[in-house]
Amino acid sequence: MHAAMRYASLNGGKRIRAMLVYAAGQTVGADQDCLDTPACAVELIHAYSLVHDDLPAMDDDALRRGKPTCHIAYDEATAILAGDALQSLAFELLVAPTAISPSAEVRVQMVSELAKAAGHAGMVGGQVRDIEAEGVSLSLEQLNALHRGKTGALIQASVVLGALSGRNNDPRAITGLKHYAGQIGLAFQIIDDILDEESDTETLGKRSGADRALSKATYPSTIGLEASKDMAHRCHAAAVSALEKLGTDTHMLTRIADLIVNRRH
Numbered sequence: 231m232h233a234a235m236r237y238a239s240l241n242g243g244k245r246i247r248a249m250l251v252y253a254a255g256q257t258v259g260a261d262q263d264c265l266d267t268p269a270c271a272v273e274l275i276h277a278y279s280l281v282h283d284d285l286p287a288m289d290d291d292a293l294r295r296g297k298p299t300c301h302i303a304y305d306e307a308t309a310i311l312a313g314d315a316l317q318s319l320a321f322e323l324l325v326a327p328t329a330i331s332p333s334a335e336v337r338v339q340m341v342s343e344l345a346k347a348a349g350h351a352g353m354v355g356g357q358v359r360d361i362e363a364e365g366v367s368l369s370l371e372q373l374n375a376l377h378r379g380k381t382g383a384l385i386q387a388s389v390v391l392g393a394l395s396g397r398n399n400d401p402r403a404i405t406g407l408k409h410y411a412g413q414i415g416l417a418f419q420i421i422d423d424i425l426d427e428e429s430d431t432e433t434l435g436k437r438s439g440a441d442r443a444l445s446k447a448t449y450p451s452t453i454g455l456e457a458s459k460d461m462a463h464r465c466h467a468a469a470v471s472a473l474e475k476l477g478t479d480t481h482m483l484t485r486i487a488d489l490i491v492n493r494r495h
Contacts, residue, residue, distance in 0.1 A: 234304045234312035235319075239277040242295040242435075244493075246418070246486065247272045247388040253482035254392030254407055258400070264332055267323050268340055268391035274320040275348050276384060281313035283357070289440065296435035320344065332395055340391050347387035356380025363447040373452050374416060381422075382415025389483075406476050410483060413469035418490050420462040423448040425495065427455060434495050466491045 248269040255265040284291040284299040285306060292302050301309035324340050331337060346352055356379025363376060389411040393404050425434060426441045427450050441448045449458040469487045473480040 231308055231312050231315060234300055234308050235316055237303055238281045238300045238309075238312055239274060239316060241297060243273075243277075245273065246490065247276050247384060249486055250385065250388040250411070250483070251392040251395075253486055254389040255395045256392075256482055257407070257476065257478050257480050258393050258396030258398070258403055259478075260392065260395035260397070264395045265392060267326075267328070267331065268388075268395060271320040271323050271340075271344060272384060272388045272391060274316045274323070275344065275353075278313040278316035278320075279348075279353055279357075279384075281309050281316070285309065288357075288361075289444065291437055291440065293431065293436050296432075317348070336394050336399070339394055343387050343390050343394070347383040352379050352383030352387075353381075356383065360446065365445040366447065368447045368452060370452060373447055373449065376447065377416060377419040378412065381419040382412060385415040385418065386411040403476055403478070406472050407483075409472040410469045410487075413465045413472065414487050414490050417462045417465035417469070417487070420449045420458050420465065421491060421493060423450055424455065424458055424462070425493075429494065462491050 251269040251272060252265050280294060281300045283289055284294055285301055291299055293299060300312060321341055324337055324344065348354065356376055359376040360380055386408055389407045390404060393399065393407050423441065426438060429438055431438045449461065466487050470484055473483055
């Protein structure tokens with residue numbers, strides 16, 4: 231099981247959620263060392279979600295990051311248990327006191343934010359909506375709501391955990407960062423849907439055309455490919471605009487927004 235946990239969490243990936251923790255923390259003047267734990271925690275939650283997402287009962291994928299998915303490399307039971315263990319490890323890290331941890335009160339806030347993002351009102355709820363939407367036509371509003379949970383909630387939590395690591399948790403700054411995160415969360419999913427249509431399996435590191443094969447609700451299938459590209463760029467512009475109102479050093483968050491809309495895998 232430990233080998234499967236390492237395989238799932240250390241086997242490549244873009245680390246965008248961890249980068250967001252560091253970038254948001256930098257924006258509010260957090261000590262760099264204080265950001266390691268929340269960055270690890272969000273990546274562990276993300277890794278667990280991918281392990282479970284790839285299972286035969288879910289998306290039934292055999293390829294992730296250019297390598298066999300966890301249940302293929304090991305077996306289904308081991309993959310399920312490894313995913314469970316990665317999830318609990320995320321919260322174990324957040325509550326473990328160290329010399330460089332934020333206060334106990336802040337760590338409780340972090341646990342709350344991450345739990346909500348990962349649970350029924352966030353990532354898991356979004357996954358349920360995604361399964362229920364297979365073969366169903368959704369409105370753009372319904373599709374946005376689905377992905378604010380499935381993809382956006384953890385992206386937003388990454389930014390909030392970074393912001394909470396700062397010396398002064400200014401509610402106005404956190405509100406602005408949440409707006410930024412909401413926009414890049416949608417942009418991330420839109421680009422993901424576009425790449426599934428336009429890219430190939432080798433470039434993506436996972437099976438291309440999988441969304442279409444499963445009759446999933448996607449942005450291209452809902453509003454068309456060109457409109458999806460336009461929407462991604464509008465989300466990017468809204469995210470950058472939200473950062474400009476903060477009045478702090480947000481260049482790393484801007485670069486991550488650029489990376490998200492320009493990525494090719």
